[in-house]
Amino acid sequence: MKILLSEKALNEGVEKLASQINETYQGKPLTIVGVLTGSVILMADLIRKLEMPLRVGVVQTSSYEGTQRGALTINSEMMLDIAGRDVLLIDDIFDTGHTLEEVTQLMKELGPTSLKSLVLLLKTGRQEVDWKPEFIAFDIPDEFVVGYGLDYNDEYRNLPYLAILEPADIQGVSS
Ligand code: IMP
Ligand code: MG
Numbered sequence: 288m289k290i291l292l293s294e295k296a297l298n299e300g301v302e303k304l305a306s307q308i309n310e311t312y313q314g315k316p317l318t319i320v321g322v323l324t325g326s327v328i329l330m331a332d333l334i335r336k337l338e339m340p341l342r343v344g345v346v347q348t349s350s351y352e353g354t355q356r357g358a359l360t361i362n363s364e365m366m367l368d369i370a371g372r373d374v375l376l377i378d379d380i381f382d383t384g385h386t387l388e389e390v391t392q393l394m395k396e397l398g399p400t401s402l403k404s405l406v407l408l409l410k411t412g413r414q415e416v417d418w419k420p421e422f423i424a425f426d427i428p429d430e431f432v433v434g435y436g437l438d439y440n441d442e443y444r445n446l447p448y449l450a451i452l453e454p455a456d457i458q459g460v461s462s
Contacts, residue, residue, distance in 0.1 A: 288450040291427060297407075297435055297449065300424035301329065304405060305336035307422055308375065311403075316340040318372040318399075322390060323347040325379035328436035328444070329407050333377070342367055348386050353440055354431045354457065359389060366394075374399040379436045380408040381423070384416035407435070408449075 292300070308317075316339060321330040323345050334341060344367035350359040376394065378387055387404055394402055405422035410429055427449075433439050434446030439457070443450075 288433070288453060288456055290448050290450050291430070291432060292425060292435075292449040294447045296425075297447075298332075300407065301332045302336065304407075304422055304424050305333055308333075308405070309336075309338050312339050312373065314339050315373060316342075318342045318344065318367055318369055318374045320344045320346055320366055320369070320374060320376050320394070322376070322378040322386065324441075324444070325436045325438065326377045329379060330377055333405075342372075344369075346390055348390060350386060354452070356383070356385075359386060361390060361393060363393060368397075369394060369402075370398040372399050373401045374403075376402065376404040378404070378406050378420075380410060380432075381406045381420055382410045382413050384414045384418070387420065388416045388418075408432070 319334060319341060321327065334343060344365060346366045347362040348359060350356050374394065376387065376390060381387060391402065391404065404420040406420045407424045409419065409423045409426050411426050412429055430451045432449050433443035433452050434449045436444050438444045439452050
């Protein structure tokens with residue numbers, strides 16, 4: 288595996304995101320909704336740097352089998368009540384954009400006062416939707432990456448750095 292973003296670089300990226308969020312909301316109460324499971328590390332690191340009164344909820348989506356996208360499922364049973372709240376949706380990576388597009392549509396129907404989104408990573412040249420998250424820490428090349436919350440078949444989320452998964456690391460997948 289090749290390291291793309293070191294622990295130090297990731298920490299600086301999260302610091303930058305936190306400053307932008309603190310600046311944007313100016314101490315107003317905020318409801319964070321993290322997309323499980325990929326956003327857990329980012330969420331844990333980010334929310335401890337936020338200065339406003341905070342509520343934290345989660346929504347679960349899954350779309351990948353190995354490195355291939357499959358059908359998207361959304362489980363919103365554990366999401367907080369977001370009606371009349373300023374809401375920030377957090378995910379690990381914006382790839383095609385379909386995951387955040389669908390979660391955003393679902394959340395808009397619940398009547399938040401405002402809804403913005405934040406991702407650690409944006410994969411360059413892959414987007415299939417006509418918008419981007421308001422807050423993005425890093426643009427990365429079109430490679431399959433793992434670590435800092437991102438997985439390959441549910442593994443590698445615990446790596447403290449972000450690494451490119453190379454063909455030799457992929458077992459049982461042809462291509
Ligand atoms: P999208 O719907 O194509 O934007 O994909 C977003 C979701 O796919 C993210 O929440 C990730 O869980 C997953 N994903 C996309 N690219 C990668 C990757 O390179 N490594 C691990 N997970 C990824
Ligand atoms: Mg995900």
